[in-house]
Amino acid sequence: MLTKEKQAPELLEETKPITGAEALIMGLLEEGVDTIFGYPGGAIMPIYDALYDYREKLNHVLVRHEQGGIHAGQGYARSSGKVGVVFATSGPGATNLITGLADALIDSTPLVCITGQVFAHLLGTDAFQEADVISITTPVTKWNHQVTDASEICDTLAKAFHIARSGRPGPVLIDITKNAQLQKFDFKGYTCCDHIRSYRPKPIVRKEYIEQAADLINQAQKPFVLWGQGVILGAAEKEFKAFIEKTGIPAAWTIMGAGALPSDHPQNVGMLGMHGNYGPNVMTNECDVLIAIGMRFDDRVTGRLDKYAKQAKVIHLDIDPSEISKNVTATVPVWGDCKETLPLLTALVEEKKHTEWLEKFNEYEQKEVEAVIQDELFPASGELTMGEVIQQLNELTQGEAIIVTDVGQHQMVACRYAKLNHTRSNITSGGLGTMGFALPAAIGAKFGAQDRTVVAVIGDGGFQMTLQELGTIMQSGVDVKILILNNQFLGMVRQWQELFHERRYSFVDITSPNFVTVASGYGIAGRSISERDDLKGALEQMLNHKGSFLLEVMVTKENNVFPMVPQGCSVSEIRLK
Amino acid sequence: MTDQKPVEKQEYNITVYTENQVGLLNRIAIIFSRRKLNIESFNSSPSEIEGIHRFNIVIHETEEVVRKIAGQIEKQVEVLKVYYHTNEDVIWQEMALYKVPTDVIAEKAVVERLLRENGARAVVIRKDYTVFETTGHREETDNLIKVLQPFGLIEFVRSARIAIIKDSEGFNRKLREFEKKEPGHEVVENEFLNNRDKVFTM
Numbered sequence: 001m002l003t004k005e006k007q008a009p010e011l012l013e014e015t016k017p018i019t020g021a022e023a024l025i026m027g028l029l030e031e032g033v034d035t036i037f038g039y040p041g042g043a044i045m046p047i048y049d050a051l052y053d054y055r056e057k058l059n060h061v062l063v064r065h066e067q068g069g070i071h072a073g074q075g076y077a078r079s080s081g082k083v084g085v086v087f088a089t090s091g092p093g094a095t096n097l098i099t100g101l102a103d104a105l106i107d108s109t110p111l112v113c114i115t116g117q118v119f120a121h122l123l124g125t126d127a128f129q130e131a132d133v134i135s136i137t138t139p140v141t142k143w144n145h146q147v148t149d150a151s152e153i154c155d156t157l158a159k160a161f162h163i164a165r166s167g168r169p170g171p172v173l174i175d176i177t178k179n180a181q182l183q184k185f186d187f188k189g190y191t192c193c194d195h196i197r198s199y200r201p202k203p204i205v206r207k208e209y210i211e212q213a214a215d216l217i218n219q220a221q222k223p224f225v226l227w228g229q230g231v232i233l234g235a236a237e238k239e240f241k242a243f244i245e246k247t248g249i250p251a252a253w254t255i256m257g258a259g260a261l262p263s264d265h266p267q268n269v270g271m272l273g274m275h276g277n278y279g280p281n282v283m284t285n286e287c288d289v290l291i292a293i294g295m296r297f298d299d300r301v302t303g304r305l306d307k308y309a310k311q312a313k314v315i316h317l318d319i320d321p322s323e324i325s326k327n328v329t330a331t332v333p334v335w336g337d338c339k340e341t342l343p344l345l346t347a348l349v350e351e352k353k354h355t356e357w358l359e360k361f362n363e364y365e366q367k368e369v370e371a372v373i374q375d376e377l378f379p380a381s382g383e384l385t386m387g388e389v390i391q392q393l394n395e396l397t398q399g400e401a402i403i404v405t406d407v408g409q410h411q412m413v414a415c416r417y418a419k420l421n422h423t424r425s426n427i428t429s430g431g432l433g434t435m436g437f438a439l440p441a442a443i444g445a446k447f448g449a450q451d452r453t454v455v456a457v458i459g460d461g462g463f464q465m466t467l468q469e470l471g472t473i474m475q476s477g478v479d480v481k482i483l484i485l486n487n488q489f490l491g492m493v494r495q496w497q498e499l500f501h502e503r504r505y506s507f508v509d510i511t512s513p514n515f516v517t518v519a520s521g522y523g524i525a526g527r528s529i530s531e532r533d534d535l536k537g538a539l540e541q542m543l544n545h546k547g548s549f550l551l552e553v554m555v556t557k558e559n560n561v562f563p564m565v566p567q568g569c570s571v572s573e574i575r576l577k
Numbered sequence: 578m579t580d581q582k583p584v585e586k587q588e589y590n591i592t593v594y595t596e597n598q599v600g601l602l603n604r605i606a607i608i609f610s611r612r613k614l615n616i617e618s619f620n621s622s623p624s625e626i627e628g629i630h631r632f633n634i635v636i637h638e639t640e641e642v643v644r645k646i647a648g649q650i651e652k653q654v655e656v657l658k659v660y661y662h663t664n665e666d667v668i669w670q671e672m673a674l675y676k677v678p679t680d681v682i683a684e685k686a687v688v689e690r691l692l693r694e695n696g697a698r699a700v701v702i703r704k705d706y707t708v709f710e711t712t713g714h715r716e717e718t719d720n721l722i723k724v725l726q727p728f729g730l731i732e733f734v735r736s737a738r739i740a741i742i743k744d745s746e747g748f749n750r751k752l753r754e755f756e757k758k759e760p761g762h763e764v765v766e767n768e769f770l771n772n773r774d775k776v777f778t779m
Contacts, residue, residue: 120769149765163654199654199655320652
């Protein structure tokens with residue numbers, strides 16, 4: 001039997017018989033995993049048994065629900081740039097991962113989820129806690145695989161990590177039957193995978209397209225850059241900044257791309273989309289060349305496609321060829337990792353300053369400040385607004401914090417107004433819009449970036465979806481600042497009901513418990529405020545508190561998030577009120 | 578890339594080369610079903626290279642939709658290559674089997690003549706029934722059903738379409754080079770399924 005405590009995998013003899021479960025742990029160590037989020041159960045017990053011997057090397061965070069586990073894995077991956085690892089047992093344990101898998105797939109988050117499965121001979125018999133996990137997770141994973149023999153575990157795990165982290169990242173799932181976990185086999189070491197014959201993570205960069213793109217950019221009078229998370233996933237922030245600064249082109253971001261260029265960069269003209277800034281949305285329909293970098297023209301960004309940037313020639317840089325011309329037809333497709341394509345493009349473009357064009361964005365910004373931003377961020381009287389809470393948070397954190405948001409009005413407000421100096425500072429559920437995401441994701445984000453302040457900005461509705469993860473905070477001692485913006489409504493639904501359903505507030509009036517008391521039950525300090533005079537002090541108290549802290553801010557009940565592109569409208573029909 | 582694509586729907590033949598992997602069929606089928614696209618015909622079989630499978634999928638759609646679908650299929654990890662072609666660009670066949678009462682065939686010369694005219698070939702001749710097969714395009718195999726119906730057609734079945742791309746060197750050479758350089762792995766099957774009674778359960 002292998003002596004496991006503190007023994008490095010490379011010291012193992014060549015053909016030591018070990019169990020599949022032990023081989024899995026060896027593989028995780030070889031892949032550089034340091035943190036696992038999970039919840040044990042009968043069908044994954046052999047893996048947890050093996051993990052027990054390596055608990056000094058592998059930090060296992062016991063969550064309170066598998067959904068919390070996978071969102072924590074997402075937060076970890078997004079803040080650290082590494083692969084998030086999640087354990088769950090068979091049946092209900094595995095099915096509780098589905099929301100997180102779908103979320104991670106649409107937001108291109110690298111995850112390796114390991115689920116236990118019933119014994120292989122019981123597959124298909126409706127055995128206790130059996131679910132057809134492979135079939136269920138197929139539409140929401142980049143790849144999945146079931147292992148029924150211990151000897152398959154190492155190759156499968158290596159393949160899983162390679163697929164999860166390479167190309168356009170995404171979640172993968174390995175379902176391991178219990179017999180495979182228990183079975184002993186001759187372990188010959190673990191080899192990481194860097195190649196799969198039927199998998200091409202990156203398309204080949206075609207220089208003629210780079211040249212065509214550079215020509216278009218050089219001829220453009222009113223070029224406009226839209227960037228998305230591809231810049232962050234490709235670790236191409238420097239290359240992106242160099243491109244932007246050489247070309248002098250104004251650039252706007254999707255919420256998944258926030259932070260790749262600092263908020264206060266002079267060419268950063270704001271957020272795109274349904275609740276984005278006024279200028280970037282309107283100017284999309286005025287530019288002559290649209291340069292989309294690592295973004296996928298989501299419907300929340302484009303509004304009505306038949307009225308979207310029809311006047312513009314479109315250059316689309318993306319690592320996923322199937323994204324190019326999927327929603328918006330590209331004039332020039334630039335396939336490839338933007339870490340590689342951007343420097344090639346930068347080398348060919350002329351140095352310019354589009355001063356007049358950039359000034360137009362500033363004019364629109366001024367209009368938006370007067371109509372919306374001033375009142376939202378600096379209200380003279382009345383109840384507290386969500387915007388002023390974020391503004392005060394900005395002043396105190398100076399853009400250095402990681403902001404994790406849930407889904408709803410507060411998300412749009414936080415993403416619009418949060419000041420971000422660094423990349424990987426905005427963690428949100430962009431594509432799927434998963435309420436309940438923020439609290440567990442913030443836990444994961446803190447484990448992934450332990451030297452940074454992590455603030456989870458959450459609505460009163462979303463918080464109640466996964467508040468059981470306060471227990472995870474309590475047990476693990478992780479330091480997460482929880483900022484609940486409580487408007488006593490499911491705010492975004494209410495806003496839509498007000499605007500599009502004649503104020504028929506159908507089941508959006510949500511009653512909440514005393515959040516501070518709930519937090520107190522979990523040993524977490526907290527405070528609730530509703531007065532403007534208390535805001536700064538309360539935020540300071542939260543940020544300076546040693547350990548986690550819950551701050552509930554009662555905000556005005558029926559405040560709407562503007563600007564807004566109503567569904568079915570063109571982006572240039574964005575409403576300021 | 579700016580050329581206006583025709584918007585008319587027509588039949589497209591999607592050819593997919595894949596690894597021989599459990600679950601991949603489901604992964605490909607989902608790409609169609611989540612977009613509520615009906616598959617007209619779906620054939621999966623081993624290709625000329627061991628371990629590599631070839632799917633022939635027929636759908637009635639616009640080129641725009643088919644191009645996007647092909648892109649989504651090709652990005653699946655275990656898919657090697659995807660092509661799509663109109664009917665004009667491929668040579669395609671379907672096979673049909675017809676079961677008719679043998680006594681009718683034996684007694685009525687007209688049936689025999691009809692079968693001959695339609696290129697049908699006897700596959701099985703029994704006392705009670707005879708099975709014929711034909712291959713051809715849909716309208717050809719359909720035609721024989723209509724002809725045989727009045728003579729007591731007992732059963733009919735038609736295969737999915739298989740198609741060969743006209744204007745192509747074929748994927749054969751590439752596949753062989755591929756396989757030589759990077760041989761595939763055997764699919765691991767669940768060997769425990771037949772041992773249910775012998776294995777301890779918890």
